[in-house]
Amino acid sequence: MLALDVRHIHKKFPAFELKDVSFQLEKGYIMGFIGVNGAGKTTTIKSILNMTRIDSGEVYILGKNMAEHELELKQEIGFAFGSIDFYTRSKIKTLTDTIKRFYENWDDQIYSSYMKRFNLDENRKIAELSTGMKVKYSLTLALSHGAKLLILDEPTSGLDPASRDDLLDLFQELIADGEVSILFSTHITSDLEKCADYITFISNGQIVLSGEKDEFKESYLLVNGSEGQLAQVEDRMISYKTNSFGFTGLIHADDFDPTSGIRAATPSLEDIMIYYARKGGQNHD
């Protein structure tokens, strides 16, 4: 069963456009949603959550159409927006007490257990929490109302390495029983190397590729060779950099001829993101 099925979303803004955004997330898995700043990650997430009015396209969550079943589905979705704070001067206790009334399946026991586990004190104000604590509080809220799909916008940005690692372990733990699915956007690709099962890569408002993580990486090659070899592959490369030793660039694995003598290796997610960003910029140097 699909936890999330995004079909052909189009949305035109004056200066930006989401073009035919489609991807699917299987239930019980973690999908990393990557792209550089401004690639369209948050806009896509807002479109999924019906916060942005899309021009065309459909979103299905847990098999139901989001546009038609928004209220029902929002009961099943948990959100965390890493960069946005709400009611920072209010105490956690007050905020929780207000939020929990919106949810039919709120479970106080689950809430207390996660508050305890994350060392969150109900009497503290949101403003007093560290970035990591805020994400953990958002997760506590989501899990306490029994969310089946967690949509997290840059939850790890701004966290120190230890907190990030801790959070990623938690993500793994949450999906262990196969009920919860997680979509999280990030531009910190090392997070995904650690815990994502699937990767969806967006660049300039378009999905470049969405698939299983290793397959995703293996569908590209990072090639490097001398300046003389550049001419052999230049027209097929996604983008490349040159320096005094030669060139390094990204190419689709299918477009690469292994007999050419050019060195090739599987790129990291970061390499893929960087070379696609250069392609957008058209700034070969």
Next chain:
Amino acid sequence: MINLIRKDIRLGVHPLLLSMPVLMGVLMFVPGWIYYIVILYFCWITIPNMFNQLRAQNDLMFTSMMPVTKRDIVKARIIVIAGLELAHVVVALIFGLVSQRFYSDITYFFFPPNLGFFGLCLVMLAIFNLIFIPMYYKTAYKFGMALLISTVAATLFAGITQWIGIANSGMNRMFYGTEANHLAVQAYILIAGIVIFIALTAVAYRMAVKRFLQVEIQ
């Protein structure tokens, strides 16, 4: 719906603003004052503070994440606004009637705090709502221009009706009179004020929902 109203009252509206009807209502005991000001403080103080807080705390984003419809988001907010307005009017009315007994020998130059005057206050607030609410819901976060225009309109209404009440002898008798027939007319004016308040606020709600459905949440 009730959860949204509770959310606004617990998180969005500062407790001081909730006590404003009483704090401002006490001003009804200033003898012979321009009592319109007591109600206008709602537009001048409560609304800007409340909407500033809502904007600063990202209320729009917060509320949109809850399992609620956009229609209910608007409805709950209007209930909170209208509720506060009515609280201002009711408290001022009670204190006003007491004040009138208290200063029985005073000659009112501005409107005395009788039922007719509060009918006018309700019309003034209705005009405020009709302008402020639909203008605000064009973006659901920018409130400056909406507040400026709606407050100027409400203040102008107060100024013009007060001027007519002083300058026109017929109107003066209607609003200042203390005879039984005057009191009956004043009661009718209050009822008319209530009807106009409900009608214009309902129109504001419909316009606001229509606009808010087009808003991109940010």
